[in-house]
Amino acid sequence: MSETVQSGAQEWPEGLQVAITGARATITLNRPERHNSLSQGDMVGLTETLQTLEKDPDLRVVVLTGTGEKSFCSGAFLNELEDRKFKGNPFEDLTDTLENFRLPTICAFNGSVYGGGAEISLCCDFRIGVEGMRMFVPPAKLGIHYPEKGLRRFVSRVGLGPAKRILLTVETFDDAALSAIGFLDYLVPRTELAARTDALVADITGLAPLSVQTMKQSLNEIAREQVDSEKIKQRIALCWNSEDQREAVAARAEKRSPIYHQR
Structure with missing residues (x-):
């Protein structure tokens, strides 16, 4: 390493x-x-x-x-x-x-x-x-x-x-x-x-950082039985409306690797 x-x-x-x-x-x-x-x-x-x-x-x-x-x-x-x-x-x-x-x-x-x-x-x-x-x-x-x-x-x-x-x-x-x-x-x-x-x-x-980071938060909260459904909904909306999500769709259509910017 x-x-x-x-x-x-x-x-x-x-x-x-x-x-x-x-x-x-x-x-x-x-x-x-x-x-x-x-x-x-x-x-x-x-x-x-x-x-x-x-x-x-x-x-x-x-x-x-x-x-x-x-x-x-x-x-x-x-x-x-x-x-x-x-x-x-x-x-x-x-x-x-x-x-x-x-x-x-x-x-x-x-x-x-x-x-x-x-x-x-x-x-x-x-x-x-x-x-x-x-x-x-x-x-x-x-x-x-x-x-x-x-x-x-x-x-x-x-x-x-x-x-x-x-x-x-x-x-x-x-x-x-x-x-x-x-x-x-x-x-x-x-x-x-x-x-x-x-x-x-x-x-x-190689993955969308917002998706990875927000899902990590949600999974940890679920494991601790400290689930705030409203916060999870907000994270879902954040990812759906992100530049990274649009970049993922574009990269797939153009058959190339996505370039994410964590926004």
């Missing part, structure tokens, strides 16, 4: 690498010495990075991955957790921002995922796993109760039964089991991760 950085003078938070190529941004968690775990500062930095990228009118998709081949993310930095050195709830701010992100998001697992890293990945729209990866979530081993929003995400994404296996038994799931419970959308050999990610990015960026 080679990227060309086009961020100009933009400075990104320590512990993150951000690369932008065309309509794609790739955020790489860069704390491999501690399995890409996130300190409070890292969580704030990642949240702020997402907020910055969300304002970029040229972007259509964001990929989240990690440095190294061992771990995508192991959740919160345990030293801070054990010392209770945290203020507010930066993890919830991060996961809410990621889940509600305007653009489609792809989690490209460079390795295994543990703890809160699993919830971070569940906030992405798509998850691409690699053969040999594992996942477990250990709050019951730490004597803590997982937060409500996180519990809802596990139940919503994989179902109640698998969520109980994940949280009540701290079962370690291998790649096949992660696919079987629906945690992964795609599972590929490690050597094919970049190509599969690129292909999914191409699929998404």
Whole structure:
């Protein structure tokens, strides 16, 4: 997944690498010495990075991955957790921002995922796993109760039964089991991760962005049982009356690829 950085003078938070190529941004968690775990500062930095990228009118998709081949993310930095050195709830701010992100998001697992890293990945729209990866979530081993929003995400994404296996038994799931419970959308050999990610990015960026973004909003609201039918009707009307819709019709008639402008 080679990227060309086009961020100009933009400075990104320590512990993150951000690369932008065309309509794609790739955020790489860069704390491999501690399995890409996130300190409070890292969580704030990642949240702020997402907020910055969300304002970029040229972007259509964001990929989240990690440095190294061992771990995508192991959740919160345990030293801070054990010392209770945290203020507010930066993890919830991060996961809410990621889940509600305007653009489609792809989690490209460079390795295994543990703890809160699993919830971070569940906030992405798509998850691409690699053969040999594992996942477990250990709050019951730490004597803590997982937060409500996180519990809802596990139940919503994989179902109640698998969520109980994940949280009540701290079962370690291998790649096949992660696919079987629906945690992964795609599972590929490690050597094919970049190509599969690129292909999914191409699929998404080739579609009408207003359609993709508004349907993402509606689907997430339906999943959370927070449906506002009037808002969905407004999104439908927005797409029907958009320049992109007219461009799609024209391109089909002219037998060419459409050029969308997100309006």
